[in-house]
Amino acid sequence: MADTEPKIATMDDNLAGNSDIPGSASDAHPHTGIPLPSHGFETLDDVPVRELETVPAAEVITRAAVLLMSASAEKLGLAPGGEPNLDLDEARRLITALAGLVAAAQADLGAHRQPLRDGVTSLQAAFREASRYPDEPGQGPGEQYLS
Numbered sequence: 012m013a014d015t016e017p018k019i020a021t022m023d024d025n026l027a028g029n030s031d032i033p034g035s036a037s038d039a040h041p042h043t044g045i046p047l048p049s050h051g052f053e054t055l056d057d058v059p060v061r062e063l064e065t066v067p068a069a070e071v072i073t074r075a076a077v078l079l080m081s082a083s084a085e086k087l088g089l090a091p092g093g094e095p096n097l098d099l100d101e102a103r104r105l106i107t108a109l110a111g112l113v114a115a116a117q118a119d120l121g122a123h124r125q126p127l128r129d130g131v132t133s134l135q136a137a138f139r140e141a142s143r144y145p146d147e148p149g150q151g152p153g154e155q156y157l158s
Contacts, residue, residue: 072116073123076130079109083134087141099142103152106134110153131157 063071086102088095113120113127120127131153138152139145149155 069116069119069121069123072112072120073127076109076112076123076127079105079112080130080134083109084137087134087137089137097141099138102134102138102141106131106138106152107156108153109134110156114156128157 083102083105084090085096086098086105088097090096110131113124113131117124135151135154145151146154149158
């Protein structure tokens with residue numbers, strides 16, 4: 012009577028490639044040994060990584076400022092190549108954050124202070140130029156932080 016009862020397929024049966032079970036006529040999926048595409052990550056272990064604790068604060072602040080500057084420039088349509096992507100609302104937020112960061116960190120920026128201030132000023136001027144209705148002087152993005 013045991014031969015007439017239906018056999019219930021289990022995960023082990025499917026992995027073993029049992030073809031006597033309905034629905035498992037082919038071998039199990041070859042979940043091991045699948046060649047992965049080359050992605051370049053295999054060399055990451057060989058690259059020395061700087062511990063964040065060893066990076067001076069001025070460098071961390073400067074890198075953050077450069078990121079904000081780049082993002083602001085892109086939102087103002089100033090990115091090199093490709094179609095300009097103008098988003099003044101986003102640009103205003105980014106420039107304001109950049110100006111606040113530079114203003115708060117002025118004493119710690121050393122030689123980077125003036126180039127960062129000049130970058131903020133240039134972005135503020137580009138924002139004013141891109142605006143259909145320019146802000147009043149002193150009311151533009153971040154102007155309240157750097158005077």
